[in-house]
Amino acid sequence: MKPEMIVALDFDRADSAKKIVDMTQDAVTWYKVGLELFVADGRSIIEYLKKKDKKIFLDLKFHDISNTVVSAVLASLQYETDMVNMHTQGGGDMMATVAEKVAAHCEKAGVRKPLLIGVTLLTSLDDNYLKSMNLGFNSSRDYVLHLASLAKKSGLDGVVSSAQETPFIKETLGRDFITVTPGIRPLDASVDDQKRVVTPQDAKAMGTDYIVIGRPVTQAKDPMQAALSILEAIN
Numbered sequence: 001m002k003p004e005m006i007v008a009l010d011f012d013r014a015d016s017a018k019k020i021v022d023m024t025q026d027a028v029t030w031y032k033v034g035l036e037l038f039v040a041d042g043r044s045i046i047e048y049l050k051k052k053d054k055k056i057f058l059d060l061k062f063h064d065i066s067n068t069v070v071s072a073v074l075a076s077l078q079y080e081t082d083m084v085n086m087h088t089q090g091g092g093d094m095m096a097t098v099a100e101k102v103a104a105h106c107e108k109a110g111v112r113k114p115l116l117i118g119v120t121l122l123t124s125l126d127d128n129y130l131k132s133m134n135l136g137f138n139s140s141r142d143y144v145l146h147l148a149s150l151a152k153k154s155g156l157d158g159v160v161s162s163a164q165e166t167p168f169i170k171e172t173l174g175r176d177f178i179t180v181t182p183g184i185r186p187l188d189a190s191v192d193d194q195k196r197v198v199t200p201q202d203a204k205a206m207g208t209d210y211i212v213i214g215r216p217v218t219q220a221k222d223p224m225q226a227a228l229s230i231l232e233a234i235n
Helices: 014-027 035-051 066-079 092-109 129-134 138-151 161-172 200-204 221-234
Strands: 004-008 030-034 056-064 083-087 115-119 156-160 179-183 209-213
Touching: 004 221, 014 030, 014 035, 014 221, 035 056, 035 066, 035 156, 056 161, 056 200, 066 083, 066 092, 083 092, 092 115, 092 138, 115 138, 115 179, 129 138, 138 156, 161 179, 161 200, 200 209, 200 221, 209 221
Parallel strands: 004 030, 004 209, 030 056, 056 083, 083 115, 115 156, 156 179, 179 209
Antiparallel strands: none
């Protein structure tokens, strides 16, 4: 049942991340490993998650020339990651090359291909960012739809975007095109550094496939109960 919940392990050490995994137990299947944790202790936490039979969203937001991003994504396959992302602003050629090379490698090696996801506009940014960068788009929605369309045309499986854009992405690009939604906050939670936020219930109503939850779970007094409450809200 959609959406699935991904808990963001935004920590600077593996021990702290492992504690959350142990505390949430079977309530959580998916975990996100981002830049901070990966740089600090990536191999340790990924091996731990795989030992626990968890699914991994490797959130490193690759953004470079095609050859470099291809090499980075292929290198990430050693961790048996289930989802990997890259910036759509790297361009159509970059995304298409990654999609082609990764699919060919996985078929030849007989391994499962991870979901390849393009990052559109970070949920910490809004229309003011578009104006300051002089990008020529009238709204965040227009810009996100442009980047999502480019990602699909390039062969990616889906995009990271705000849930506010999800209905338009699904309507324009099809229900099967995956949307991963950060910036999710229960009604009683602080928005922190996010701007384009929605509740778990709203994200479900908007049709997103995955919701990414960080501090409302990982900084809760009872992470297990916090996770269960969010699951109840979206089921």
